[in-house]
Ligand SMILES: Nc1nc(=O)c2c([nH]1)NC[C@@H]1CN(c3ccc(C(=O)N[C@@H](CCC(=O)O)C(=O)O)cc3)CN21
Ligand SMILES: CC(C)C(=O)C(=O)O
């Protein structure tokens with residue numbers, strides 16, 4: 001079976017079919033997620049927190065994500081694979097090109113970068129050089145020291161307007177997928193409707209075109225604090241394959257996230 005393409009995700013958005021995504025870091029889980037029918041796997045810089053035990057994602061290196069991308073690539077034959085660009089590995093367009101090349105050569109089909117306005121040239125440069133790009137707005141964890149903690153973003157109307165405007169500019173610059181993290185459900189709905197490209201939410205309510213979770217949260221074994229927006233699917237099922245199948249089904253049916261896993 002051939003790999004899920006970005007155009008397939010685009011077609012899913014157009015058809016109103018929900019996209020399910022999860023983070024993955026190794027070949028064994030990657031194969032399990034792939035066989036369950038997961039559409040997208042992200043080698044997240046969250047690996048700093050869930051694999052290495054650090055208190056934020058800032059110490060993660062490009063070599064860390066490169067290594068885990070190779071592991072995930074070996075387990076996945078169908079899911080679209082996204083490599084997360086770590087803190088300060090895309091501070092300039094030139095840095096971004098060299099570091100994106102490492103993740104693409106490790107097996108990623110797309111790279112993800114956190115931020116808005118300042119990234120527009122980097123994004124168009126990557127896209128011109130044949131690297132598909134996923135954006136990330138809202139609670140961008142690499143900016144935790146600016147936010148003063150992992151806090152919900154976009155609650156006041158000025159900030160909400162800014163996130164929407166940034167999303168539109170990123171789309172114009174060439175991103176083909178967008179992650180929205182920890183923003184009010186109404187704002188995520190508005191952005192998902194305003195954009196042509198698919199929007200994947202985490203802590204962003206049920207109206208986005210798809211959902212992503214950190215895999216350790218979805219099975220309730222995270223080293224770090226499990227965020228309010230997550231749900232332990234293993235506790236409900238008793239084995240990991242069924243837990244992942246339930247997660248995908250709940251996303252597909254629009255039952256996850258419910259109000260208790262969303263922000264106002
Ligand atoms: N295990 C894990 N899950 C994640 O979702 C995740 C990571 N690690 N590491 C990277 C970032 C950091 N993330 C986080 C971490 C904590 C909260 C959190 O504690 N949020 C509060 C809400 C705070 C507020 O109301 O402003 C919560 O109660 O969920 C949110 C996102 C999301 N990502
Ligand atoms: C939470 C997701 C979107 C992420 O960026 C990560 O796992 O690093």
Ligand SMILES: [Mg+2]
Pocket residue numbers: 044045046057084141
């Ligand atoms: Mg990340």
